[in-house]
Amino acid sequence: MADGTQAGGGAAEEAAFLASYDPRDYEPVAVTVDVVALTIRLVENPAGEAVPTLHVLLVRRGQAPFAGRWALPGGFIRTTVGPDGARVEEDLGAAAVRELAEETGLAASPDRRAADRRLDRIHLEQLGTYGTPGRDPRMRVISVAYLAFAPDLPDPTAGGDAASAAWLPVTSVDRDGMAFDHARILADGLERASSKLEYTPLATAFVAAEFTVTELRAVYETVWGQPLHAPNFHRKVLSAPGFVEDTGATTASGGARGGRRARLYRAGPARLLHPALLRPGKEDPR
Amino acid sequence: MADGTQAGGGAAEEAAFLASYDPRDYEPVAVTVDVVALTIRLVENPAGEAVPTLHVLLVRRGQAPFAGRWALPGGFIRTTVGPDGARVEEDLGAAAVRELAEETGLAASPDRRAADRRLDRIHLEQLGTYGTPGRDPRMRVISVAYLAFAPDLPDPTAGGDAASAAWLPVTSVDRDGMAFDHARILADGLERASSKLEYTPLATAFVAAEFTVTELRAVYETVWGQPLHAPNFHRKVLSAPGFVEDTGATTASGGARGGRRARLYRAGPARLLHPALLRPGKEDPR
DNA sequence: CCAATAGTGTCTATGAGACAATATCTG
DNA sequence: CAGATATTGTCTCATAGACACTATTGG
Numbered sequence: 001m002a003d004g005t006q007a008g009g010g011a012a013e014e015a016a017f018l019a020s021y022d023p024r025d026y027e028p029v030a031v032t033v034d035v036v037a038l039t040i041r042l043v044e045n046p047a048g049e050a051v052p053t054l055h056v057l058l059v060r061r062g063q064a065p066f067a068g069r070w071a072l073p074g075g076f077i078r079t080t081v082g083p084d085g086a087r088v089e090e091d092l093g094a095a096a097v098r099e100l101a102e103e104t105g106l107a108a109s110p111d112r113r114a115a116d117r118r119l120d121r122i123h124l125e126q127l128g129t130y131g132t133p134g135r136d137p138r139m140r141v142i143s144v145a146y147l148a149f150a151p152d153l154p155d156p157t158a159g160g161d162a163a164s165a166a167w168l169p170v171t172s173v174d175r176d177g178m179a180f181d182h183a184r185i186l187a188d189g190l191e192r193a194s195s196k197l198e199y200t201p202l203a204t205a206f207v208a209a210e211f212t213v214t215e216l217r218a219v220y221e222t223v224w225g226q227p228l229h230a231p232n233f234h235r236k237v238l239s240a241p242g243f244v245e246d247t248g249a250t251t252a253s254g255g256a257r258g259g260r261r262a263r264l265y266r267a268g269p270a271r272l273l274h275p276a277l278l279r280p281g282k283e284d285p286r
Numbered sequence: 287m288a289d290g291t292q293a294g295g296g297a298a299e300e301a302a303f304l305a306s307y308d309p310r311d312y313e314p315v316a317v318t319v320d321v322v323a324l325t326i327r328l329v330e331n332p333a334g335e336a337v338p339t340l341h342v343l344l345v346r347r348g349q350a351p352f353a354g355r356w357a358l359p360g361g362f363i364r365t366t367v368g369p370d371g372a373r374v375e376e377d378l379g380a381a382a383v384r385e386l387a388e389e390t391g392l393a394a395s396p397d398r399r400a401a402d403r404r405l406d407r408i409h410l411e412q413l414g415t416y417g418t419p420g421r422d423p424r425m426r427v428i429s430v431a432y433l434a435f436a437p438d439l440p441d442p443t444a445g446g447d448a449a450s451a452a453w454l455p456v457t458s459v460d461r462d463g464m465a466f467d468h469a470r471i472l473a474d475g476l477e478r479a480s481s482k483l484e485y486t487p488l489a490t491a492f493v494a495a496e497f498t499v500t501e502l503r504a505v506y507e508t509v510w511g512q513p514l515h516a517p518n519f520h521r522k523v524l525s526a527p528g529f530v531e532d533t534g535a536t537t538a539s540g541g542a543r544g545g546r547r548a549r550l551y552r553a554g555p556a557r558l559l560h561p562a563l564l565r566p567g568k569e570d571p572r
Numbered sequence: 573c574c575a576a577t578a579g580t581g582t583c584t585a586t587g588a589g590a591c592a593a594t595a596t597c598t599g
Numbered sequence: 600c601a602g603a604t605a606t607t608g609t610c611t612c613a614t615a616g617a618c619a620c621t622a623t624t625g626g
Contacts, residue, residue: 212605213605214604214605230604230605230606231605231606231607231608234606234607235606235607254604254605255603255605256603257602257603257604258601258602258604259603259604259605260604260605261604261605262605262606
């Protein structure tokens, strides 16, 4: 990288640095950070039951190109000017958190402490970088995509300036109508999420700090889109060391229509699951 | 991404696009592509035996910053001017291939067809993007890192202009002395490579088009840094559908010191291994 | 023939998946 | 008590890992 031909050293030598390149070798590139933010929310089905459903945070674009289309929340990486006048550059992950906070309304929350606590519980990881020429019709744009797993977050409309943002059920997103190559990024994010549930304990990032095994199973069923065998799931979760820790407590009451009280667990210290919880029905996975 | 405020449309509206942003929101960013290129080469140990050893392609920097240090091969993404005068931007993956070809000498090879054939056999995948402020002391640089698995490639010195490049055994690389954050990128690449061998058939990218099970096992042992149980490995490879295909042929002769002739296989069509070949000794993988 | 290398048989422990059964709630 | 929900028992099959063994070759 940065295999320059100029001498290094000072700070504001940027111009000299740029001038030392053939214009055909160096071109202005815009770098954005986009976020595939996933959460699970309850949706009423026709029968009136609350069904856990995977949602993605999307923003409706106000300007061309792709005006009126849904896009992933994102924006350019920023440079802020510090108190001493020095430029403070923004880390990529920080930009992703900022975008998420802005679009969910957590940035404008009156209770900063509570908002920060919610942001802290969000799992964030880099998904990939998308830089195919022409993906933005205006200029060369390189987008670093992040994947976020969050417990139920507030509705964006509660935020204020992000009236055009919304949590949409992933199954009802019109992928062909999405802006830029965001359909592809979303697809990559969903696949990554499914895969991550298999060998990491990240499903706990979708539920509250204390949760039941059934709630955890709902996460898997929702993301994988298929029902799981409850007894076996139960045992597998408890047998994976460090996946969950027993709190000793149980839910205050059983199910609405009766049923035993469920034990409450919290996320354990493990960062990888062993053995893994593999998706069923992958007999011949080319 | 690209949540712009200007109207979209034409082609050379780049200046207007840039002007529409607050300078604090938009800053010139350089984007580079770096490559962690891995291959397996034979190295003589003190006993005079040829030991397969994992190597990484590194370049010794000629200029500051980090002059004299080893760095990953890489460089800025380019824009070439096409015959009609239009600017042709380079895709990120193409930039990675170009860097690899340049530094290995394959770009300058007299036999273009043969060189292209070798480049085609290289597996290339995106590793991650590194953009921490300050990682390049000169200016803001975002590096998109790629991971390449290659069969034995020519020595860079055979190429010509890349006299300062070399394949180095990964165990003998002075990580603390590497330029920029390339030690971190290298570490990430090695971990990714180890992990990919588990659940994909990419080990075949390290060997010739036709290979024996023992050669394939050597890849695993080299990358994972531990010996494997030969009989069980044999069975696992053959039982994973689509991993390898029998060519019907065998090696021309047995081992140098005697031994049965080995059957020759070629890479099969599978893109994922099922069941996976897990690394041994990961009892408590936090 | 002997040592070396390739490949097969087989046994045990463990996990995956299916099904049955038990425990404990709510109404 | 009846139905609902959580949790545990048990059985079968597949895979991982260990070890013994057979097959084939060079010297």
